[in-house]
Amino acid sequence: MKKVCIIGCGAIGSLYAAHLARVAEVWAFVRREDHAQALNREGLRVSGTHEFTSKLHATTNPADIPDCDFGIVATKAAQVKESFQPVGRRFDKGSVLSAQNGVGSEEIIASLTRGYVIRGTTFMSGTRHDDTHVQYELATATWMGPFELTATPYSVVKEAADLINASGLKAEALEDARPAQWSKLIFNSSVNCVSGLTGLPHSPHFADESGFDGLGHLLHALIEEGKAVARAAGIHLHEDPWEMNKIGAMTNHPTSMLYDVRHQLTTEVDFLSGAIAREANRIGVAAPLHSAIYRLIKAKESSWKFDEENKPVAAAHT
Amino acid sequence: MKKVCIIGCGAIGSLYAAHLARVAEVWAFVRREDHAQALNREGLRVSGTHEFTSKLHATTNPADIPDCDFGIVATKAAQVKESFQPVGRRFDKGSVLSAQNGVGSEEIIASLTRGYVIRGTTFMSGTRHDDTHVQYELATATWMGPFELTATPYSVVKEAADLINASGLKAEALEDARPAQWSKLIFNSSVNCVSGLTGLPHSPHFADESGFDGLGHLLHALIEEGKAVARAAGIHLHEDPWEMNKIGAMTNHPTSMLYDVRHQLTTEVDFLSGAIAREANRIGVAAPLHSAIYRLIKAKESSWKFDEENKPVAAAHT
Numbered sequence: 001m002k003k004v005c006i007i008g009c010g011a012i013g014s015l016y017a018a019h020l021a022r023v024a025e026v027w028a029f030v031r032r033e034d035h036a037q038a039l040n041r042e043g044l045r046v047s048g049t050h051e052f053t054s055k056l057h058a059t060t061n062p063a064d065i066p067d068c069d070f071g072i073v074a075t076k077a078a079q080v081k082e083s084f085q086p087v088g089r090r091f092d093k094g095s096v097l098s099a100q101n102g103v104g105s106e107e108i109i110a111s112l113t114r115g116y117v118i119r120g121t122t123f124m125s126g127t128r129h130d131d132t133h134v135q136y137e138l139a140t141a142t143w144m145g146p147f148e149l150t151a152t153p154y155s156v157v158k159e160a161a162d163l164i165n166a167s168g169l170k171a172e173a174l175e176d177a178r179p180a181q182w183s184k185l186i187f188n189s190s191v192n193c194v195s196g197l198t199g200l201p202h203s204p205h206f207a208d209e210s211g212f213d214g215l216g217h218l219l220h221a222l223i224e225e226g227k228a229v230a231r232a233a234g235i236h237l238h239e240d241p242w243e244m245n246k247i248g249a250m251t252n253h254p255t256s257m258l259y260d261v262r263h264q265l266t267t268e269v270d271f272l273s274g275a276i277a278r279e280a281n282r283i284g285v286a287a288p289l290h291s292a293i294y295r296l297i298k299a300k301e302s303s304w305k306f307d308e309e310n311k312p313v314a315a316a317h318t
Numbered sequence: 319m320k321k322v323c324i325i326g327c328g329a330i331g332s333l334y335a336a337h338l339a340r341v342a343e344v345w346a347f348v349r350r351e352d353h354a355q356a357l358n359r360e361g362l363r364v365s366g367t368h369e370f371t372s373k374l375h376a377t378t379n380p381a382d383i384p385d386c387d388f389g390i391v392a393t394k395a396a397q398v399k400e401s402f403q404p405v406g407r408r409f410d411k412g413s414v415l416s417a418q419n420g421v422g423s424e425e426i427i428a429s430l431t432r433g434y435v436i437r438g439t440t441f442m443s444g445t446r447h448d449d450t451h452v453q454y455e456l457a458t459a460t461w462m463g464p465f466e467l468t469a470t471p472y473s474v475v476k477e478a479a480d481l482i483n484a485s486g487l488k489a490e491a492l493e494d495a496r497p498a499q500w501s502k503l504i505f506n507s508s509v510n511c512v513s514g515l516t517g518l519p520h521s522p523h524f525a526d527e528s529g530f531d532g533l534g535h536l537l538h539a540l541i542e543e544g545k546a547v548a549r550a551a552g553i554h555l556h557e558d559p560w561e562m563n564k565i566g567a568m569t570n571h572p573t574s575m576l577y578d579v580r581h582q583l584t585t586e587v588d589f590l591s592g593a594i595a596r597e598a599n600r601i602g603v604a605a606p607l608h609s610a611i612y613r614l615i616k617a618k619e620s621s622w623k624f625d626e627e628n629k630p631v632a633a634a635h636t
Contacts, residue, residue, distance in 0.1 A: 197515050197614050199621035212596065213616040221606060278530065288539060292607055296515050296614075298531040303517035 011126040013074030014134035019167035021054035028058040048135040062086035077271035088112030102271030117147035119177040141170040145177025179238040186226030187241035189272035193293040196257035207249040269297040329444040331392030332452035337485035339372035346376040366453040380404035389414040395589035406430030420589030435465035437495040459488040463495025497556040504544030505559035507590035511611040514575035525567040587615040
């Protein structure tokens, strides 16, 4: 039986862990001791689209984790380095899937293991009710492909995708996962940052181009700019992010960045608009709008730490 | 003795009213009855750079206001129409100074009176302690010039500036006030909107261009874009807004839009970045960044009214 380790058990990590525990020996590497104890004691329950409870091994101690055939890093992008570092070498003879939003996590994972890294973009969705109960909502796929820098063979990707499919989740192995990843990157960067800056969930405003002040104009411009960067980088998109935006704008879904902003948590912006802006800068094309929203979100993060004792030095009529 | 009416007695309106009451018969047209009563009973005290108390007439009833020689509209830009409409015709034989941030208020004032309209841009600053006490802080000038659509003669502007100077405040009459107004417009649009979106006061971040994520890059780009729109509109700026930004960024001043956002009040964005974006659109030049921050602030205003009952329709991994 294959040994699998899930790093991080939020909604997405819990869905992977519970499903894979039906077809593999699953270890969950988590941050909180009470989380690990609850999983070991009660198992992990899935409700919603699927209904079952799995047994698995959970720990906060990296020394407990055996050498694994396969790993999935399911933390937020900003936590990948801190959470994967202690266990990276357990995958030296296996492969590791990056399931983060945006791009840039694969590079971090590859720096911490000698194993093969797999690009991943997941459209799965779940609601985490508590430490041992996750609700499976959208039975949508994880798209997977080789990460170039570790020269991951397609057969390794296919094997990992087969395991995920066997577990009851959906995965699709692709020869090149960048078109899928960039489609979602552009969509996610535009929608998340605008949501975090405006305080709006993914609401009909995001597709509204009726008036001069319509927010849809901005989303459209951000998406067109992202597509131009992808084109210049030689990536032919898998889906049109504007169509994804129009569909999402009907859901009133509170985005993950809106959640982060409301709770003053470090956002994933460095892996979203920041990644688009840096890639544009690297290849020498303009990305003024993604650069703008990237810098606005970074400054918003700074505002939470900005000492309230930084009193005004002088008054001005601004 | 000249009859003068100040419309709106916040910090700026109170400074004008108290000073002008030393050289003219001053009427204050205010919104709250208790505000009017307090002013009539106690007068209006100035502290700080100047120290004195003035007597004046205050009212909430437009019928009380006599025909005036001169008026100053000192409300926020978004309140000009509502507050000036009831008394506009009292200035049919006089002149009216617009003291709002941004551009676009003169057009509204001119639609409500047959008097001469004067473009104004004030750098005065004060703190309003209560209804009858204002602190005068920066003894900086109000720049004034003819409004083109009412063909205001320069002599009318000069007469009004002389009256303000005689009262102890500073005013400068200009043949063309647009370069001064646009310098401050570009400065104000960039700084206020970024402050409102990030939650930061006008802090050193606004001039920080050290890293790729530095907010100073965005301020610089916004200001350059604003300057390009001004150039295309045939306006040669009075001062460089980037220099104004560098100085202001040392003050940690909480901007007026930050105040509005924190209190969920309608902002002045239509008269700031919105005005730049619309002018750019009118003359056929690009202003993607001012358009972006304009639409973000408008969407932020919408978020306050967005029914929290607009529950998510479906979950998504965004």
